[in-house]
Structure formats: C-alpha cells, structure tokens
Amino acid sequence: MRRPWRKGGVPRAGARRQRMSEGRLxxxxxxxxxLVVACVFLLVWLHHRKRSYVPFFAVAFCAYAMAALSQxxxxxxxxxxxxxxxxxxxxxxxxxxxxxVLARFGKAGAAPVLAAVSVAILGLLYYFMYVDRSLVARIYVQNFGYGVMFLFAAVEIFGASGRRKVDRILFWVFLLFGLHFFVRTVLTLSISPDLFALDRMRxxxxxxxxxGLLFRRSPFWxxxxxxxxxxxxxxxxxLLGAIAVDAMDELERQGRIDPLTGLANRxxxxxxxxELIADKTSHPQSLVYFDIDRFKGINDGFGHATGDLVLAxxxxxxxxxxxxxxxAARRGGEEFVVLLASTxxxxxxxxxxxMRAELRRTSFPMLxxxxxxxxxxxxAERRPDEDLADLLHRADQLVYAAKHAGRDLVLTDDGVLAVPVVGQGAG
Structure with a gap:
C-alpha cells in the first residue's frame, strides 16, 4: 500500500491541515x-468626546469581528x-x-426604520433556519437586508442639507457598499452550485x-x-476622513465664534x-449696529468679570x-452687529x-x-453694489450720532429716532 506522501516529502494529510490553517489565517x-479599526475609533472618541456618533463605529466594527469569529x-x-x-x-x-453615520448628519429619526429592518432580518433568519430550512434563503435574507440598510443610509445622506465633499464621498461609499451586497450575492451564488445541496446533505x-468544508471552499464564501x-x-x-474633516471644521468654527457670547466674531x-450679500434672494438687506452705553463704567465699577457676564x-x-x-456678531468690545436678510x-x-426696548427690560442679576x-x-439699509466695509462704516457713524443725541436711541439714515422711555441707564 502506498504511503500518503506528496512530492517533496510532505504528507497529504499534513498538506490538507496546512491548507486549512492557511485558510483560517x-x-x-x-x-x-x-478589531484594530474598532480600537482606533474608540481612541478617537476618547480624545473627542463631543463626537457622540463615533462610539457607534467602534461598536459596529467590534460586533462584525465577534460575529465573524463566532462563525x-x-x-x-x-x-x-x-x-x-x-x-x-x-x-x-x-x-x-x-x-x-446618520447621527452625524443629525438624522435622529432613522432608528425606528433601521430597527424594523433588523427585526425583519432576524425573523426571516429564524424562519429559514427552523421552519423552512434553506441556507440559500438565509444568505439572501442577510445580504439583501444589509444592503437595504446601507442604501437607506445613502438616501438619507443624499437628502442632508449643506453636504460637503466628504459627505458626498460618504454617500458614494455607502451607496456602492449597499449595492455590492446585492450584486456580489447574486453573482457568487450563481457559481456556487454546491451550496444549494448542503441542506439536503445535512x-x-x-x-x-x-x-463545512464545502461551504468554506465555495466561491460565495x-x-x-x-x-x-x-x-x-x-x-x-x-469614516475616519469624515471625523478628521469634522474636527478641522470645528477648529475653524471656533476661530469664527466669539466664546463669550456664542455669536460670530469679527x-x-x-x-x-x-456670503449673505452674494445671495440675491436675501435682498434687501439692512445692518443693525449697536454699542452698549457707558460699558466702560460697568467694567471699572463692577469688574471685568461682571462686564463679561453683561456681554454674554x-x-x-x-x-x-x-x-x-x-x-449676528460681536465685533469687539461692547459692539454688536446684525445683518438682516430680506429686510x-x-x-x-x-x-x-x-431689541432696544427688550434690552432695557432685561434683568442683570450681576449688577x-x-x-x-x-x-x-x-x-442702515445696504445700497446697490455697496460693499460690506462701507455699510459697516455708515451704520457705525449712526451709532456715534445716537450716542451724541443722548444714548439709548435708534438712529437711521433718514434721521428717525426711537425715543426711549424715561429712565436712567446703568452705563
């Protein structure tokens, strides 16, 4: 009887074990x-806790690893x-x-739809496992179900407002990833005829x-x-690219926001x-410029911390x-501006x-x-072809004139004054 050896001195049984080991690796x-990707997302979240959507990604990739290892x-x-x-x-x-991904786009209402699809997938898996046993049906259920979930995400991303380049990339990635579940499943099952006989063999x-060996060797698997x-x-x-872009946008946004008031800075x-001036649909536009009266007296009399609370x-x-x-913005010091669209x-x-009357009625507990x-x-209403600098200068001059006219006033281009309620200002 011939010994089961292959050319080169390797036993055939050993060769089979080697091939299985390589396949498993x-x-x-x-x-x-x-698992590595999940750890990366976890580390990103630990350094950027404000990005509440990132833990979803860590859990998702960890879950995939656990499910694959389970199989x-x-x-x-x-x-x-x-x-x-x-x-x-x-x-x-x-x-x-x-x-x-949908949480990143502020699509908070998507969870019930995803949950319904998930329940349907699991229900059909159970049916085709214990009621009408069919491996091929289970393959279709899982792959087509996951494809539907990804296509749903792509549709939601496409409908999100203010999409940037990175958002368009995410749209195409999720669209193609979703479609691939359908195309790959159909094509690979068509060249994996053995899978249709596995239930009967069992x-x-x-x-x-x-x-198990036939399944693992199938083109589908x-x-x-x-x-x-x-x-x-x-x-x-x-996703990592989107997180990086979000972080850079946040840094840029922080550079354009006044931290004391939460309004835009200069x-x-x-x-x-x-951008608003360039939008023709927002015309006419008017600028409201105002300056807190005698604010230096608040700072000098009650301290800069109190002054900051007043500004806030x-x-x-x-x-x-x-x-x-x-x-709306705080342009510096005690000066505020509001460019009104279609006004x-x-x-x-x-x-x-x-706003002047509301400010007068506002309570300031720190005072x-x-x-x-x-x-x-x-x-000041913006004139045709007037640039922003000229508009700001005109409105600023009107503030200066209102100060000299007695303060606590609203002065316009045509000299209209809002007469204040008699009272003593704090500053």
Missing amino acids: YLLAGPAVS LFQIPAGVGLNTMVSGLVYTFGIFCLVQG TEGADARTI QVLNFSLLVSGLLVALA RGFDDLAQ TVGGLVARVVMPRDV SARSAFHFAER PPGAVVTASFGV
Whole structure:
C-alpha cells in the first residue's frame, strides 16, 4: 500500500491541515482588522468626546469581528444556534454603523426604520433556519437586508442639507457598499452550485465537517470574506476622513465664534456677511449696529468679570431675536452687529427698536438692583453694489450720532429716532 506522501516529502494529510490553517489565517484577517479599526475609533472618541456618533463605529466594527469569529470557530456550537447568534451580532453591527453615520448628519429619526429592518432580518433568519430550512434563503435574507440598510443610509445622506465633499464621498461609499451586497450575492451564488445541496446533505446525515468544508471552499464564501475585508477598510477610511474633516471644521468654527457670547466674531461675521450679500434672494438687506452705553463704567465699577457676564447676556438676547438667515456678531468690545436678510430699512428700524426696548427690560442679576443696561443703535439699509466695509462704516457713524443725541436711541439714515422711555441707564 502506498504511503500518503506528496512530492517533496510532505504528507497529504499534513498538506490538507496546512491548507486549512492557511485558510483560517486568511479568514482571521477580517476580524483582526475590524478589531484594530474598532480600537482606533474608540481612541478617537476618547480624545473627542463631543463626537457622540463615533462610539457607534467602534461598536459596529467590534460586533462584525465577534460575529465573524463566532462563525469561524462555531461558538456557540450547533448550526441553528450559531446561525442565529452570529446573525444577531452581524445585524447589530450594521445597525450601529448606519445609525452612527446618520447621527452625524443629525438624522435622529432613522432608528425606528433601521430597527424594523433588523427585526425583519432576524425573523426571516429564524424562519429559514427552523421552519423552512434553506441556507440559500438565509444568505439572501442577510445580504439583501444589509444592503437595504446601507442604501437607506445613502438616501438619507443624499437628502442632508449643506453636504460637503466628504459627505458626498460618504454617500458614494455607502451607496456602492449597499449595492455590492446585492450584486456580489447574486453573482457568487450563481457559481456556487454546491451550496444549494448542503441542506439536503445535512438532512441525509452527511458529515458536518464535509459540509463545512464545502461551504468554506465555495466561491460565495471566499468572495464574501475578501470583499468585506476590502470594503470594510474603505468604509473605515471614509469614516475616519469624515471625523478628521469634522474636527478641522470645528477648529475653524471656533476661530469664527466669539466664546463669550456664542455669536460670530469679527472674522466670522465678515465671512458670513459676504456670503449673505452674494445671495440675491436675501435682498434687501439692512445692518443693525449697536454699542452698549457707558460699558466702560460697568467694567471699572463692577469688574471685568461682571462686564463679561453683561456681554454674554446681551449676546443671548441677540441670539434669541435673530432669524436663521441673519448674521449676528460681536465685533469687539461692547459692539454688536446684525445683518438682516430680506429686510428693508423700516423693518430693520422696528427690529432694532424692539431689541432696544427688550434690552432695557432685561434683568442683570450681576449688577445692583434696579440697574438698567441700554445701547445706542444705528440702522442702515445696504445700497446697490455697496460693499460690506462701507455699510459697516455708515451704520457705525449712526451709532456715534445716537450716542451724541443722548444714548439709548435708534438712529437711521433718514434721521428717525426711537425715543426711549424715561429712565436712567446703568452705563
């Protein structure tokens, strides 16, 4: 009897074990990479806690690794139990990944839809495992179900407002990743005829190892693991890129925001105001410029900390009265400006008068009881082809004139004055 040796002195049984070992090492690449990616997302979140959507990504990639390892090592044992447990963890991972991306875009209402799709996937897995057993049906259910979840995310991303280049990249990544579940499944199953016979072989008492070997050698399984490894890395890179862009945007935003009032600073106002001026649909535009009266006296008499609280309170008042398209800012010191969209000089005058009266009525607990804070206002409607610097200069001159006219006034281009209620200002 011939000994089972291969050419070169390697036993055939040993060669088979070597091939299986190499195959298992190849299959371990996906879970290993996913765990590394999950750790990266976790570290990113630990350094940027404000990005509340990042933990979703860490959990998603960790869940994929756990589900893949569950299938690879058959933990828990038993085909039915392993199918349901790994399916549950896979589905949970996809849910977290999609929910994290949609949370980044502020799509808070997407969770019920994703949960419904997830429940449907798990329900059908159970049906085709224990009621009408069919491996091919389970393959279709999981892959098509996950494809639907990714396509849903792509549609939601496409409908998000203010999409940037990185958002368009995420849209295409999720769209193509979702479509790949459909295309890959159909094509690989068409060249994996053995999979259609595995359920029959199992019911006829075929050896479980033989069935497992046929499944792992199928083109479907090989392409599945390779495609998920590559596409998973692409998704991870796209998400990390989006997080990096978000961080840079946050730094830029902080450079355009006055930290004391939460309004735009001088730089932020100039940038946003130029964008608004360029928008023809926002014409006519008017500028409201105001300066807190005798603010130096507040700083000198009660301290700069009190002065800062007064500025923050005034900033909160401005933020409450402006509309989303308007541009409000603290330009420096005690000076505030509001560029009003689609607002004539007369409407801007009434806006400024309401704000002047509201400021006079505002309570400032950091000041002595009965103290009143007032401001002097200048209102100028933007002229055709007038640039921002000239508009600011005109409104500033009106503020100067209002100061000299007695303070706590609103002065416009045509000299209209809002006569204040008789009272003593605090500053």
